[in-house]
Amino acid sequence: MKQTRYHFIAPKPDADRAYAVLEAAFEDEGAPLAVAEVDEAAALFEVSLYLDGEDDRRADVEAALAGEAFTIEAEVLPDIDWMSRVLAELKPVRAGRFLVHGAHDRDKVRPGDLAIEIEASEAFGTGHHGTTAGCLEMISRLVARRRPRNALDVGTGTAVLAIALAKLARVPVLASDIDPVAVRVARGNIALNHASTMVDTVVAKGLSAPDIRRRGPFDLIVANILAGPLMMLAPDIARSLSWDGDVVLSGILERQRRAVLAAYGIQGLVHRATIRHGEWATIHLSR
Numbered sequence: 385m386k387q388t389r390y391h392f393i394a395p396k397p398d399a400d401r402a403y404a405v406l407e408a409a410f411e412d413e414g415a416p417l418a419v420a421e422v423d424e425a426a427a428l429f430e431v432s433l434y435l436d437g438e439d440d441r442r443a444d445v446e447a448a449l450a451g452e453a454f455t456i457e458a459e460v461l462p463d464i465d466w467m468s469r470v471l472a473e474l475k476p477v478r479a480g481r482f483l484v485h486g487a488h489d490r491d492k493v494r495p496g497d498l499a500i501e502i503e504a505s506e507a508f509g510t511g512h513h514g515t516t517a518g519c520l521e522m523i524s525r526l527v528a529r530r531r532p533r534n535a536l537d538v539g540t541g542t543a544v545l546a547i548a549l550a551k552l553a554r555v556p557v558l559a560s561d562i563d564p565v566a567v568r569v570a571r572g573n574i575a576l577n578h579a580s581t582m583v584d585t586v587v588a589k590g591l592s593a594p595d596i597r598r599r600g601p602f603d604l605i606v607a608n609i610l611a612g613p614l615m616m617l618a619p620d621i622a623r624s625l626s627w628d629g630d631v632v633l634s635g636i637l638e639r640q641r642r643a644v645l646a647a648y649g650i651q652g653l654v655h656r657a658t659i660r661h662g663e664w665a666t667i668h669l670s671r
């Protein structure tokens with residue numbers, strides 16, 4: 385089933401009012417709803433409502449917001465064949481100190497394994513992708529060298545990296561994602577892995593949400609997104625990092641690596657190491 389994100393940008397009071405109206409209008413459907421700050425200086429917020437279908441609910445959204453002058457845009461989200469993805473990802477994966485597995489592979493866990501059980505359903509992050517595996521390996525290396533006091537996982541997906549950080553370092557972790565569906569899946573996995581006392585979640589675009597700012601600075605920030613958003617997030621990531629903190633970035637194709645390093649270099653962050661899986665690079669930076 386395809387899903388459509390209906391979204392618009394508005395000043396804070398209007399966004400809050402619209403959020404309340406949409407929450408009441410679509411709560412029977414359990415439609416995910418999110419509000420994220422998109423421009424701090426201008427205090428502008430983006431409201432996103434996720435409805436099933438291929439942009440065939442615009443009239444309902446407009447009716448709920450009757451009398452408001454928002455420019456509502458519709459984004460039909462990619463239709464992913466979750467069943468074939470799950471079937472393709474049946475095997476457990478070892479990466480760094482971790483064994484990432486599904487419910488059907490609990491018997492593969494050996495004494496000494498740091499096991500992470502993942503129910504991927506509608507979010508990314510089972511450990512099979514080279515970017516996730518690269519992050520798990522880099523996290524293993526970094527935490528072996530120095531235990532961070534806290535950590536932030538930007539673009540958490542299934543929460544696989546946040547759970548890994550909690551299990552290995554046993555420190556508070558904040559896991560964020562722009563997609564409320566991913567955050568719902570993340571919460572389920574965090575509970576499944578008995579990590580709820582260490583990992584909190586937040587729906588947020590980038591690092592501008594007040595919850596993220598309040599919890600920083602962070603000793604370790606991991607972000608497996610894509611090169612473009614990672615470059616745009618460079619100033620915010622540098623600002624949210626403790627003075628001796630570490631950054632792990634992934635979702636970067638080898639040919640994009642230099643541009644990403646340059647964007648973080650401008651922020652005073654120096655390249656320390658790269659782990660490659662096929663065409664994907666995972667990089668470690670610090671001041």
Ligand SMILES: C[S@@+](CC[C@H](N)C(=O)[O-])C[C@H]1O[C@@H](n2cnc3c(N)ncnc32)[C@H](O)[C@@H]1O
Nearest residue numbers: 508509516539540541561562563566589590608
């Ligand atoms: C490639 S998945 C990574 C999932 C998991 N962290 C892993 O390593 O397997 C990227 C995730 O980032 C989220 N995302 C993309 N852009 C984002 C942004 N600007 N802020 C927060 N999350 C974002 C997506 O919704 C998606 O869940």
